[in-house]
Amino acid sequence: MKAEAIRQPHPPLSACTSAILTDPQTCALFLDMDGTLLDLAPTPKSVRVPDGLIPLLQKLTLIFDGAIAIITGRMISEADQILAPLRLPASGVHGAELRKSPDGEIERVSAALPDDLVVSLRKLALQIPGVLVEPKGPGLAVHYRLAPHAEAEILASLDSFLDKHAGAFELMPGKRLFEIIPSGLSKGTALAALAALPKFRNRMPIMIGDDIGDEPAFAVAEGMHGFALRVAGEQYLDEVSDFAGPRSVVNWLDQLARRLGPPGNFRSHH
Structure with a gap:
């Protein structure tokens, strides 16, 4: 049973x-x-x-x-x-x-994400087949369900992007995705x-x-x-x-x- x-x-x-x-x-x-x-x-x-x-x-x-x-x-x-x-x-x-x-x-x-952040992440998605970037106005999701091997590379890139906007955004891990959301x-x-x-x-x-x-x-x-x-x-x-x-x-x-x-x-x- x-x-x-x-x-x-x-x-x-x-x-x-x-x-x-x-x-x-x-x-x-x-x-x-x-x-x-x-x-x-x-x-x-x-x-x-x-x-x-x-x-x-x-x-x-x-x-x-x-x-x-x-x-x-x-x-x-x-x-x-x-x-x-x-x-x-x-x-x-x-x-x-x-x-x-x-x-x-x-x-x-919250305000929309900075354009440079969105552009950078779109470039990242183009470099890794199967990665999907989903802008959501004040937030953004990077999906890697179709490219699970790329998790570490994506995370390293996101960390470097967020360092440039220190304190303004947080990284939220999810199911085969990372989300950038406004802090607080x-x-x-x-x-x-x-x-x-x-x-x-x-x-x-x-x-x-x-x-x-x-x-x-x-x-x-x-x-x-x-x-x-x-x-x-x-x-x-x-x-x-x-x-x-x-x-x-x-x-x-x-x-x-x-x-x-x-x-x-x-x-x-x-």
Whole structure:
């Protein structure tokens, strides 16, 4: 019998599920995308959206009375394209972008990266087949999933680039990628900003993610007496994770939606 078939929910996941089923309107849901809702793909543009995910998120938006947000390393505009026609409150580029309501403007929390940095990294990508540079306005990602042998060379180049802009940017390692993000910003600062909005305020935050970049958001959620739920994959081993992979996350969300049904099927304690 496969391990997943006899897998028991971790205590945090069981407690989180109970809290949501008791009253979802005391909870707020914060979701990473790649590796959490979506399976990782060779390139950022080749991800596939699971069947039924978008209508499921629409149902959850009603059940949580709007207290559901995307916290991603992608740009918010790119997240919107993937989840179209759905738009949610969101943070992009590890906290460097923020949208406070579904129909609100995308606010850039930080200035764009210096042109010389972007140009230098584009040249690096041209020199190493399989390396992809993805500018994200105030941030940038260097993907090497198709050239894993180049990790050390890329890291050395990034370190030298960042030395020229000492203190202004931070290097965030991820799954076969490195990201340059403005110093002082993270998914943690993003979660804190979104959790302070009227729709999310005074609710228990639940952050679901799969990578190092999600750790600051996990810490903020737990600091607010909420839950940090990890997805197994290239970063977290199965035994320390709450979900076996993105499919497990989506299945859990789907079970919640089915059990709670449309608004009015549960009793709010507000």
